[in-house]
Amino acid sequence: MVSPGSDFAALLRAWRDRLSPADAGFPATPGRRAPGLRREELAQLAGLSVDYVLRLEQRRAKHPSAQVVGALARALQLSRAERDQLYRSAGLLPPQDGTVSVHVPAGIQRLAARLGDVPIGVFTADWSLVWWNAMWSALHGDPSVLPVAERNLARALFGDGAAHASLRPLRSERGPDAFAASIVADLKDAVSRYPGDARLARLVSDLCEASEAFARRWTTATAAVQHTSERKTIRHPEVGDILLDCDVLLVPGADLRMVTYTAATGSDDAGKLDLLRVTGPGAAAVRL
Template identity: 80%
Template sequence: MTASHSGFCALLRAWRDRLSPADAGLPAMPGRRAPGLRREELAQLAGLSVDYVLRLEQSRAKNPSPQVVGALARALQLSRAERDQLYRSAGLLPPQDGTVSTHVPPGIQRLAARLGDVPIGVFTAGWTLVWWNAMWSALHSDPSVLPTAERNLARALFGSGAVHGSMFAVQAERGQDAFAASIVADLKDAVSRYPADAELDRLVRELRAMSDDFAHHWATQTAAAQHTTDRKTIHHPEVGDILLDCDILLVPGADLRMVTYTAAAGTSDAGKLDLLRVTADRTADALP
């Protein structure tokens, strides 16, 4: 396909101006001259540099990758039709049916944004992280510093890349082996439903080659075990060990998993979450 750089730039600016910071889960800042997002805010939400977003809007950066366009579409809370329009304006084919969707519906993003006090991460069927809030970054470390392809839970568990050592250590109450097995089972289920997805196939082949544990689970796991509430201990460098309830909420019609962490009110762990909330607020306040 042929890119229309002026069209891509115009869409990017128009949709950035359209999105309310509140709907994106950003705090209201005094002295805003426009109702939409600032470039710095879009860059933060998409996990891109501010300079790169500026160059995209000024048509000085051409031929953005599918991963970049997908991240921008999610950050701008585009509908499927708008997402496809953005892909085409960048000279790319939109994501095809039969592959793992990375699209997060705007309603899901608005819902998650309004739950800003809770660490939330949204994952694809292949356990790739495609959306997170500031509390997630405060709890687990900032995913935006990782390459897009590395933001995958299976890679964090079994791989040897950047993500493997980036997240703070997490211990599942029902056992790490059972948790790992459930992730592999989910991937096996995803492969059966998305056999044409090249990225998912590459992920599985790489993990089978590099991890004996993954290969063992892949060979022995026959069906995805139903996810239930688990309690996770996060070994956090700032607040120490924090024990939280971890719930996985499925998004009907979108094949997404929304992972949330909560603590009972009045507990020491809830107090530690409050401390992390201060960190998250400081990060938001540090935006230019």
């Protein structure tokens, strides 16, 4: 049991011990001495070094950044109240209402972790990628090699940084413009709902400066376009073109989008996904 006055190190250890490895996407292995996550597993999920997690738990590392605390909160599958407690224990203000939330509810994380055979990415209202599994990395490339700010689909489509450079060629059956138009419309909708979000405003400003195509669309975009299932062809550097069904599932009450890619059983494209499943990264689910 965690007491309300617990310090950051105590909270981190208690909540790490509480989280089942299976719920975090790790396979059950014999010989585990404790039911919770190992430090190296938490470090992997949060995108931190094992040494840094150890120093946090031993109180040798102090004043973690808001980005680090947010990553740990998602990795530990904390509730909003627990997340806020973790921020305060680190001497930080919790994320404020009225800004784009990067909180991924524990139930969504558990659901996605149990669908490990399917490439899954979870995006915020501004199309920042905050959760993905190993199959997503196998299909699209490992997002963890990108700076956190670059893990954004709009930056990948319209920016001039690392996200754009890492984007694998993709064709939509709806044509080359429909997908880009829907992303711009989504950002326009997000700005209308989160007018005080400085990070979102900076994203739009950066893209308007980097891309004439984005700036032109931004002046004409109105309401968000309803996302529908569509088929996309992704050019993979190892297995070639893969034609997949892409579905965007909205998470009620969390303002998140869960993006999945699937192929019909027995198809050549399903066979390519199977090959990626074997040869791709075998890590558990990870978060921003």
